[in-house]
Amino acid sequence: MASTVSSKVVLITGTSSGIGLAAAIAAARSGFTTVATLRDPLRADALRKAAEEAGVEIDVRRLDVTDAASVAECVAGVVADHGRLDAVVNNAGAGHVGTLENESVDEVRQVMEVNFFGVVQVAKAALPHLRATGGRLVTVTSVGGVIGQPFNEAYCAAKFAVEGFMESLAPVAASVGVSVSVVEPGPVASEFVANVGVDLDRSVEEAGPYAPALQAYVARTRAAFASAAQTPAEAAETVLQALTADRPAFRLQTSDAARAFNGVKLADLDGSAVQALTTSWLA
Template sequence: MATTGTSSTPSATSTTPRTVLITGTSSGIGLAAAVGAARAGWRTIATLRDTGRADALRKAAAEAGVELDIRRLDVVDEDSAAAAVEGVIADYGRLDAVVNNAGAGHVGTLENETVADVRKVMEVNFFGVLNVSKAAMPHLRASGGRLITVTSVGGVVGQPFNEAYCAAKFAVEGYMESLAPVARALGVSVCVVEPGAVASEFVNNLGIDLEEYIAAAGPYSDALRNYVNRTVPQFLPGAQTPAEAAEPILDALTADRPAFRIQTSEWARGFTGTKLRDLDGSAVQALTTDWIS
């Protein structure tokens, strides 16, 4: 039976520890969140599309002295998401939280990419979130649990050459913002976590040669080069670490009443605040225009 009237997670006991499923744990924020949750006493199901890429995850868990249950979950495959969730229920009997972290970066602009390219971005970053969330919701209702989704400051502020990526993250934020009061009425807390630049493999995982991409961008080449020169250094060492970005996720797992929208750094709070105060859009347009000029 679904629980109602509470937004707190159930207390763990020696026989029924709290169980969290986290997607996209091969590296970065997902890996740090999985290790951090296990360290905090959660039974942690760390999922990734290709379990052959779990070496870094296993190493981090071993170094932290924690155990992870590593499983395959391809978020774009509805059947894979459903099977992963049902496997957790079959093995552990409960699911107290889900962290939707899996996603993929993308650089491009409308004239230089196909609509099919945009659909692929939406499949991973938006529909993938829905696949996992839909499979999990009945069990989160049963536990009075948490649905936490890692979005991005790009889910609040549209950014040059990130049209498809930001569109997907905007969609996630709009969906979850709309779902939150409905889920809350049935005992499930919903929130989004918005990182800024994180020192991770995000840029490398774009899967493109940036120099070749710039050279092939035609009339957009100069603006794209300016954007890349400004943006890529943001992800280098000196940026927020994955562990730092994961801390607000871990806090949201246990807070009595987590905020709906959570930024992972002061920079992210300032950046998203620019948009949320910008009623006519002029402040954001001035800011992002400067990135490509």
């Protein structure tokens, strides 16, 4: 017999702030037994406060997506304690701004480690349990997983990789009863500067011949986040849709703006429309 939402268990990664925190609250409000994970449990204060204000209970656990032992321990512990795992939301990740000539290959690898291999590691650990429940694997990617963006080579590469991996996995997972979806946010309030992990103003100063283009990109992107960004709660509504819809689409954008942006790429057979768009950001 199919289980009700109130008996289903969802594990969400990267819940200390932003979409992950908002998705954890939304899932708990909708009746899921919600396991909210984060790399450093000492950073769970905002999550616990939000849960208290929402009047919901959340199971907070440590999970570092870059640490295989941490992933295995967390997933096994959830199944041992709750008896099942019905859904996973891969949300943990980190922004990155830089360009190839000015950064090391190791920095690029680290971006891939967090944003791509972390997703793969969690998905691999969860899949046997999702098979057992006919569950769902939802991954928060980005419009940057569809359109490559200036000074985001490593970040977009990781998000492109996630999109390709999940698009390829989806029919295989469906053959054993597991639904796979990706959620593609555009700008989300407060995350651009806070989540890229660098001092952007200093980066401009140190960018050498790329400084004018980087300065234009930073100014344009800060303005976009200030004027058109969604709240994390708004973006989390689409994550909840992926968790609860009878037959969720494989690819879901979180806003009309994200749909329009991605639509440029999907109608651009020779790449000229995307290049014209993103080149204009550097003028």
